[in-house]
Amino acid sequence: MEINWTRAAEGWQRGGRFLAAFVPPDFTSKWDDIAEGLLESVTMTVVSTVLGLALSVPVAVGAARNLAPRPVYLLCRAVLVVSRTFQEVLIAILFVAMFGFGPLAGTLTLAFATIGFVGKLLAEDIEATDPAQLEAMRATGGSFLQGLAWGILPQVKPRLLGLSLYRVDINFRESAVLGIVGAGGIGATLNTSLDRYEFDTAAAILLLIILIVMVCEYVSGVIRRAAL
Amino acid sequence: MIFQEYALIERLTVMENALSGRLGYVGFWRSWFRRFPTTDVAEAFTLLIRVGLSDMANKRADALSGGQRQRVGIVRALMQRPELLLVDEPTASLDPKTSRQIMRLILELCTERGLAAIINIHDVALARQFAQRIVGLRAGVIVFDGPPNSLDAAALTAIYGDEDWTATLGHGGKVAEDEHRSAVPEVERLAGLA
Amino acid sequence: MSGNTEALKQNVVWRRRTPQGDVLAWGAWLAIVLATVLSFRQISNVTIWDFVWDAPQQGADLLSRAVPPRWGYASVLWKPLWDTVNMATMGTLAAVILGIPVAVLAARNTTPSVLLVRPLALFVIVASRSINSLIWALVLVVIIGPGPLAGTLAIALRSVGFIGKLLYEAIEEIDPVQVEATEATGASRAQVLAWGIMPQVAPAIAGIGVFRWDINIREATVLGLVGAGGIGLQLEASVATLAWPQVSVILLLILATVIVSEWVSVRVRQAIT
Numbered sequence: 013m014e015i016n017w018t019r020a021a022e023g024w025q026r027g028g029r030f031l032a033a034f035v036p037p038d039f040t041s042k043w044d045d046i047a048e049g050l051l052e053s054v055t056m057t058v059v060s061t062v063l064g065l066a067l068s069v070p071v072a073v074g075a076a077r078n079l080a081p082r083p084v085y086l087l088c089r090a091v092l093v094v095s096r097t098f099q100e101v102l103i104a105i106l107f108v109a110m111f112g113f114g115p116l117a118g119t120l121t122l123a124f125a126t127i128g129f130v131g132k133l134l135a136e137d138i139e140a141t142d143p144a145q146l147e148a149m150r151a152t153g154g155s156f157l158q159g160l161a162w163g164i165l166p167q168v169k170p171r172l173l174g175l176s177l178y179r180v181d182i183n184f185r186e187s188a189v190l191g192i193v194g195a196g197g198i199g200a201t202l203n204t205s206l207d208r209y210e211f212d213t214a215a216a217i218l219l220l221i222i223l224i225v226m227v228c229e230y231v232s233g234v235i236r237r238a239a240l
Numbered sequence: 241m242i243f244q245e246y247a248l249i250e251r252l253t254v255m256e257n258a259l260s261g262r263l264g265y266v267g268f269w270r271s272w273f274r275r276f277p278t279t280d281v282a283e284a285f286t287l288l289i290r291v292g293l294s295d296m297a298n299k300r301a302d303a304l305s306g307g308q309r310q311r312v313g314i315v316r317a318l319m320q321r322p323e324l325l326l327v328d329e330p331t332a333s334l335d336p337k338t339s340r341q342i343m344r345l346i347l348e349l350c351t352e353r354g355l356a357a358i359i360n361i362h363d364v365a366l367a368r369q370f371a372q373r374i375v376g377l378r379a380g381v382i383v384f385d386g387p388p389n390s391l392d393a394a395a396l397t398a399i400y401g402d403e404d405w406t407a408t409l410g411h412g413g414k415v416a417e418d419e420h421r422s423a424v425p426e427v428e429r430l431a432g433l434a
Numbered sequence: 435m436s437g438n439t440e441a442l443k444q445n446v447v448w449r450r451r452t453p454q455g456d457v458l459a460w461g462a463w464l465a466i467v468l469a470t471v472l473s474f475r476q477i478s479n480v481t482i483w484d485f486v487w488d489a490p491q492q493g494a495d496l497l498s499r500a501v502p503p504r505w506g507y508a509s510v511l512w513k514p515l516w517d518t519v520n521m522a523t524m525g526t527l528a529a530v531i532l533g534i535p536v537a538v539l540a541a542r543n544t545t546p547s548v549l550l551v552r553p554l555a556l557f558v559i560v561a562s563r564s565i566n567s568l569i570w571a572l573v574l575v576v577i578i579g580p581g582p583l584a585g586t587l588a589i590a591l592r593s594v595g596f597i598g599k600l601l602y603e604a605i606e607e608i609d610p611v612q613v614e615a616t617e618a619t620g621a622s623r624a625q626v627l628a629w630g631i632m633p634q635v636a637p638a639i640a641g642i643g644v645f646r647w648d649i650n651i652r653e654a655t656v657l658g659l660v661g662a663g664g665i666g667l668q669l670e671a672s673v674a675t676l677a678w679p680q681v682s683v684i685l686l687l688i689l690a691t692v693i694v695s696e697w698v699s700v701r702v703r704q705a706i707t
Contacts, residue, residue, distance in 0.1 A: 052476070052480075055472075055474075055476045055477055059470055059473045059474050059477060097688070097692045098685070099652050099656045101656040101659065102655070102656060102685065105669075105673055106496070109492065109673075110489045110492045110496065111485060111486050111492075112485030114482070115477045116478075116481040144247035145247055145248070145250070148248070148249075148316075149263060152261050152262070152263045152264055152316065152319075152320055154260070155263075155268060158263045158268055158271055161268070161271065161272055162249060162260055163249065167249075185563075185565075186566065188569060189568045192660065196477075199569070211576075214573070218569070218573075221565065222560060222564040225560065225564035226564070229560070253450075274449075274450045297448070
């Protein structure tokens with residue numbers, strides 16, 4: 013790794029001046045752009061989390077060794093590996109190329125990433141369930157789906173809820189980056205403000221992201237305590 | 241089917257566990273939304289009253305004691321309206337008193353309903369006390385078949401192998417608790433109530 | 435018995451939840467559906483659906499142009515790939531060094547002040563965790579100029595919060611008896627930290643560090659997109675010039691690197707615990 017230390021040293025001085033430009037944060041002059049970007053990030057978060065969860069549950073069942081036949085297991089595991097290997101931004105680049113610029117590409121990216129995250133951890137939880145409960149449900153004559161709903165779901169429900177809430181958090185944070193490659197969200201606004209040297213606006217955006225993540229963490233803590 | 245270690249759905253309520261016995265007769269979505277036919281719910285209530293759990297219906301299964309859990313297991317099995325009850329070591333993790341209560345309950349319910357039960361059990365004293373017919377298996381071969389009082393030391397040796405059986409067969413209830421499991425793992429005893 | 439049964443049959447109500455519980459549960463589901471539908475309409479309004487219906491063809495087209503990968507291009511990628519790994523490693527190392535004091539200040543049982551210092555440390559953790567490393571890189575490239583140093587610092591800034599959070603939770607779960615025993619010898623605060631607490635969380639530090647390193651390898655692959663060094667720079671250039679056979683080489687190389695790093699991470703963590 014080549015680091016030009018003289019340049020870095022000059023950078024620190026320059027950096028000090030840049031850093032000073034970040035304060036005080038300016039919420040007002042670009043507020044319309046900021047609000048639009050944040051709203052887009054929130055909508056992307058909602059749709060991608062719901063879509064991603066809806067898809068990750070069947071994938072997790074398929075990727076659980078104790079439920080799925082071998083070919084299905086391998087296929088679902090492959091989906092999980094691909095989804096988890098590539099950073100969201102890389103997927104977003106491909107999706108933007110396919111679906112065009114805008115929040116839809118970002119939403120699909122986040123949904124795809126959700127599958128990898130929730131799918132893998134949920135599959136591990138399913139594999140750790142008590143097999144006697146599933147066996148008892150099948151013994152009462154229940155179908156495969158009833159076995160899942162009665163023998164497996166009650167056992168993995170707390171984990172599923174926890175993962176879902178955590179993923180809402182992650183999806184919001186990630187939605188703030190995807191704008192850099194044109195996939196919508198607050199990231200685009202942030203990128204623009206940095207390009208135009210409007211550092212006070214950028215600082216405002218960063219603070220708002222931190223604030224929303226804090227609120228998210230607090231709310232998910234409340235829901236988790238209420239539900240369990 | 242009544243299971244060893246209960247095999248209840250621990251995080252669901254007693255009533256849901258009882259109703260799960262009807263899963264084979266109810267469509268997926270009805271079971272998902274817990275919309276069981278009223279006759280099923282009525283039957284579940286009746287059975288819960290019968291086994292003495294009527295005020296536990298909305299408690300979660302993991303909040304119950306071992307004996308209570310096995311009662312829920314019995315209710316779930318009876319909810320299927322079986323013609324034959326399969327019982328796998330129903331007392332494996334229960335204390336001696338609760339074990340007797342559970343065995344007596346199974347016996348009573350079978351008599352009430354004219355039901356046959358096949359019980360797989362290693363507790364010789366319990367089998368002698370409650371079963372009407374005992375079948376001893378060793379490595380899958382029947383080595384004893386007869387009424388409980390004809391089960392003697394020779395028969396036990398044939399089933400389990402050499403051991404001092406006098407205390408086990410003693411007068412009344414003096415049973416050494418650590419005797420239950422046989423030294424030979426493939427040995428199985430079957431006690432039939434007919 | 436039978437009379438009892440008859441009475442029950444007339445009047446059997448059993449519900450999974452209380453009526454209020456039912457309303458609450460259905461309300462929650464309704465809210466989720468409503469939020470999803472409204473959000474989707476918002477997204478749909480700014481989407482050009484013709485492009486979307488075109489996506490399968492676009493995807494097939496992309497794939498046909500990306501295959502076969504231009505393997506010769508790999509020769510110029512080794513250096514940036516090495517930079518990427520280095521950025522992740524150095525950034526993680528810096529984050530561990532910075533994260534330990536932050537965690538000590540944030541843990542309820544080691545913080546000097548629950549009222550003053552702890553909230554501050556917790557804010558540092560949340561702030562660091564909330565901002566993606568790519569955004570940190572974006573800001574840092576502006577401040578200290580493009581290059582791997584910006585990338586390394588971006589990785590470090592993002593990881594401090596992650597390491598700090600997991601580590602302070604680990605510190606809060608330590609065995610207090612060992613701490614008391616150390617205190618009973620008359621040790622100073624710093625000595626208690628070094629003798630009573632650190633030995634207990636040392637495996638956690640190593641485990642968390644390796645775990646984060648594995649994540650950082652992934653993160654580092656894209657930092658080049660904003661000029662912060664590493665293989666992302668080549669990716670950016672290749673995508674910009676529509677050189678898809680090069681893109682596929684880069685993606686395959688990233689795939690291999692990430693799989694290797696995950697394997698290393700799992701093995702190391704298994705060895706520790």
